[in-house]
Amino acid sequence: MGRKISTSGIYRLALYNRYISDLGKDDSDYVSSQELARATGHTAAQVRKDLTYYGSLGEPGKGYEIGKLKTLLTGIFNKDRIRNIIIVGVGNLGMALMAYEGFKSQQFNIIAAFDIDVMKIGKSIEGVKIHDIANMETTLTDLNAEMAIVSVPASSAQEVIDKLVSAGIKCILNFAPGHLNVPEYVNIHNVDLSIELDRLYYLLKNVE
Amino acid sequence: MGRKISTSGIYRLALYNRYISDLGKDDSDYVSSQELARATGHTAAQVRKDLTYYGSLGEPGKGYEIGKLKTLLTGIFNKDRIRNIIIVGVGNLGMALMAYEGFKSQQFNIIAAFDIDVMKIGKSIEGVKIHDIANMETTLTDLNAEMAIVSVPASSAQEVIDKLVSAGIKCILNFAPGHLNVPEYVNIHNVDLSIELDRLYYLLKNVE
DNA sequence: TGGTGTGAACCGATTCACAGCA
DNA sequence: TGCTGTGAATCGGTTCACACCA
Numbered sequence: 001m002g003r004k005i006s007t008s009g010i011y012r013l014a015l016y017n018r019y020i021s022d023l024g025k026d027d028s029d030y031v032s033s034q035e036l037a038r039a040t041g042h043t044a045a046q047v048r049k050d051l052t053y054y055g056s057l058g059e060p061g062k063g064y065e066i067g068k069l070k071t072l073l074t075g076i077f078n079k080d081r082i083r084n085i086i087i088v089g090v091g092n093l094g095m096a097l098m099a100y101e102g103f104k105s106q107q108f109n110i111i112a113a114f115d116i117d118v119m120k121i122g123k124s125i126e127g128v129k130i131h132d133i134a135n136m137e138t139t140l141t142d143l144n145a146e147m148a149i150v151s152v153p154a155s156s157a158q159e160v161i162d163k164l165v166s167a168g169i170k171c172i173l174n175f176a177p178g179h180l181n182v183p184e185y186v187n188i189h190n191v192d193l194s195i196e197l198d199r200l201y202y203l204l205k206n207v208e
Numbered sequence: 209m210g211r212k213i214s215t216s217g218i219y220r221l222a223l224y225n226r227y228i229s230d231l232g233k234d235d236s237d238y239v240s241s242q243e244l245a246r247a248t249g250h251t252a253a254q255v256r257k258d259l260t261y262y263g264s265l266g267e268p269g270k271g272y273e274i275g276k277l278k279t280l281l282t283g284i285f286n287k288d289r290i291r292n293i294i295i296v297g298v299g300n301l302g303m304a305l306m307a308y309e310g311f312k313s314q315q316f317n318i319i320a321a322f323d324i325d326v327m328k329i330g331k332s333i334e335g336v337k338i339h340d341i342a343n344m345e346t347t348l349t350d351l352n353a354e355m356a357i358v359s360v361p362a363s364s365a366q367e368v369i370d371k372l373v374s375a376g377i378k379c380i381l382n383f384a385p386g387h388l389n390v391p392e393y394v395n396i397h398n399v400d401l402s403i404e405l406d407r408l409y410y411l412l413k414n415v416e
Numbered sequence: 417t418g419g420t421g422t423g424a425a426c427c428g429a430t431t432c433a434c435a436g437c438a
Numbered sequence: 439t440g441c442t443g444t445g446a447a448t449c450g451g452t453t454c455a456c457a458c459c460a
Binding site (some may be wrong): 007010011014015017018019022039040041076077078083085091092093095096097099100102103105106108146147170171172173177178179187189191193194195196197198199200201202203204205206207 | 215218219222223225226227230247248249284285286291293299300301303304305307308310311313314316354355378379380381385386387395397399401402403404405406407408409410411412413414415
Binding site (some may be wrong): 033044051052058061064 | 441442444
């Protein structure tokens with residue numbers, strides 16, 4: 001312990017977590033760094049380094065006890081309780097995200113949606129009500145949301161994000177393209193689908 | 209030139225490219241590394257290092273001529289022609305991706321979709337026909353697709369990816385959770401939405 | 417003066433290699 | 439024997455600092 005694990009380390013921990021929770025083995029079974037490495041596409045040494053940031057829970061000759069590993073990883077990612085999320089922008093992508101099964105199965109719960117379109121406001125999708133984005137800041141104070149997903153067009157993204165920040169949201173998953181400004185204490189992750197394709201395309205053309 | 213630019217370098221180049229193409233300035237105008245840095249969230253030194261991988265096209269005291277920069281970046285990412293993509297898995301997410309405006313505006317063209325659901329096969333969405341996934345390998349040989357987007361459930365992802373690989377697809381953008389095996393010469397990028405939220409949630413709880 | 421290009425210094429993450437333990 | 443934990447070595451990307459040029 002002591003030092004700080006890297007961003008990519010966190011990413012790998014999340015992968016280990018999914019692997020062991022999907023594994024369907026008993027909590028008393030063991031898994032080796034070798035196996036975790038193969039299952040997530042990394043190296044065994046890397047897995048061990050990542051895990052020893054949180055103390056030495058492995059057993060020489062046997063590996064890591066699955067029960068202990070689950071406890072550790074559940075704790076790290078607070079998977080033992082539902083995490084509340086709101087979503088801003090109920091277009092095609094927003095709607096798909098509201099219906100995304102992967103969130104529910106990972107203890108993420110979308111509790112409200114916001115949009116600017118009067119045709120949508122007041123309606124519900126997947127049991128989640130769509131609110132007027134104009135009232136977002138006041139509505140948000142009543143909700144216990146910890147994170148926001150932004151799936152509005154690029155043109156209104158900065159405005160929406162400013163509102164979220166002033167409403168106290170500290171973590172944002174953003175699908176709008178382009179660079180957005182947030183205060184230093186706010187965490188924003190950008191998923192830019194065209195840029196992802198650009199990166200792939202580069203590899204296609206430039207790696208022999 | 210000479211050395212190889214890093215993966216993150218490619219990512220930044222894609223960001224620079226979007227910035228200058230959205231800028232609406234004349235090709236004869238100039239942009240500085242400073243400005244590109246601010247607009248994309250990096251440092252000026254980083255921008256200059258990235259660009260000099262492709263020769264020295266900057267002019268001391270003035271910056272980079274936008275026209276030249278556009279030519280360079282268009283060339284790097286082959287933005288001067290339409291890139292053909294297929295999409296496998298027409299669920300909520302798949303449908304949203306088929307309708308995603310950001311692809312069209314970035315010269316990406318979805319030319320075919322595949323699904324296993326007989327209710328969907330034969331229909332069209334956004335003018336794109338949905339084919340039977342069972343015929344994917346033969347259908348693909350007729351199409352001139354360079355990349356594939358995979359938005360099927362995790363349970364069938366590996367199977368689908370194996371088919372894509374044997375049909376000659378070398379670049380895959382995958383939305384199915386979990387680690388997937390591909391031959392070394394195939395490029396696969398994973399976008400795992402739950403893992404993204406996990407990473408954000410970690411930051412929320414562990415960064416003071 | 418303002419901004420590029422770049423070697424050198426820095427820094428942090430990954431890998432290696434092996435001691436130690438069940 | 440098998441696998442963990444970890445210091446040391448390595449590797450590669452980022453930042454620094456400054457010479458150079460318009």
